[in-house]
Amino acid sequence: MTGRIEWSSTGGGRAGRLLVRSRLPPAGRLHHGCDQRHHTLKRSTWPDIVGSDDSWTGTSGAAAVTRRTADVGVVTRALAGASPLAFWLDSPQAPEPATPFYGRDECDLAVVGAGLTGVWTALLAKEHDPDRDVVLLEGGRVGWQASGRNGGFCMATLTHGIDNGLSHFPEELETLDRLGLENLDEVERAVARYGIDCDWRRSGEIGAAIAPWQVDELASTRDRMVAAGQNVEWLDGPAMRAEIASPTYLAGLWNKDGCAMVDPARLV
Numbered sequence: 001m002t003g004r005i006e007w008s009s010t011g012g013g014r015a016g017r018l019l020v021r022s023r024l025p026p027a028g029r030l031h032h033g034c035d036q037r038h039h040t041l042k043r044s045t046w047p048d049i050v051g052s053d054d055s056w057t058g059t060s061g062a063a064a065v066t067r068r069t070a071d072v073g074v075v076t077r078a079l080a081g082a083s084p085l086a087f088w089l090d091s092p093q094a095p096e097p098a099t100p101f102y103g104r105d106e107c108d109l110a111v112v113g114a115g116l117t118g119v120w121t122a123l124l125a126k127e128h129d130p131d132r133d134v135v136l137l138e139g140g141r142v143g144w145q146a147s148g149r150n151g152g153f154c155m156a157t158l159t160h161g162i163d164n165g166l167s168h169f170p171e172e173l174e175t176l177d178r179l180g181l182e183n184l185d186e187v188e189r190a191v192a193r194y195g196i197d198c199d200w201r202r203s204g205e206i207g208a209a210i211a212p213w214q215v216d217e218l219a220s221t222r223d224r225m226v227a228a229g230q231n232v233e234w235l236d237g238p239a240m241r242a243e244i245a246s247p248t249y250l251a252g253l254w255n256k257d258g259c260a261m262v263d264p265a266r267l268v
Helices: 072-078 116-128 162-168 173-193 212-227 237-243
Strands: 003-006 017-022 039-043 056-060 109-112 134-138 153-155 205-209 232-235 251-255 259-261
Touching (some): 109 116, 153 173, 162 173, 173 259, 205 237, 212 232, 212 251, 237 251
Parallel strands (some): 017 134
Antiparallel strands (some): 205 251
């Protein structure tokens, strides 16, 4: 989402703006963020690794960990046609960036950073006061950092799982679960309210077991989630294979409410 978005005031008086402005970095500025003081490449001295001049090992700081690595030539050829862009940003459905902005402007509120946090801040500011003049500033393109480079999950959990929540926030877990679901619900309402075409699907999340001992652990997790009031469904072998047609999965635990699938680049 880049470029000018005209926002009509619902009340009298002037119509405020929600203006998104971005400035893309010059060509050739993209580089690997490796800190050369701590991460280096060197030729391996292990006889069983050295097969050609393209065999290397890695070292990391004082630990000097040596790893067996693939032939650099093979890797280079395999990645010759690869793009450094994230999947969502490289999709034909990704929004096109607007013409970079140069110059001066005035506004009531400037929001710096057009990831999910910045975009939602600007959006809420306009909802609270439609006459407010808002400018959203981005140094690259909207959503081009973490907000557009994730796995496409929008999750309710604030504790990264029931076990972590019980371990660190046992007294606050009920409140955290409620707030997390309210947050996900509000994102879903905003997607519907503004007609955002981002392939939003409130499909939930399935934890899978591929070994007998994992089935037991997953069953224990189910009991803890049910006790916490979470909406989950147990999937035995046949039920799991009805969802995912593979004999690999022995059981599953379906969190029905706590996760949505989304194209993050189109969401922001």
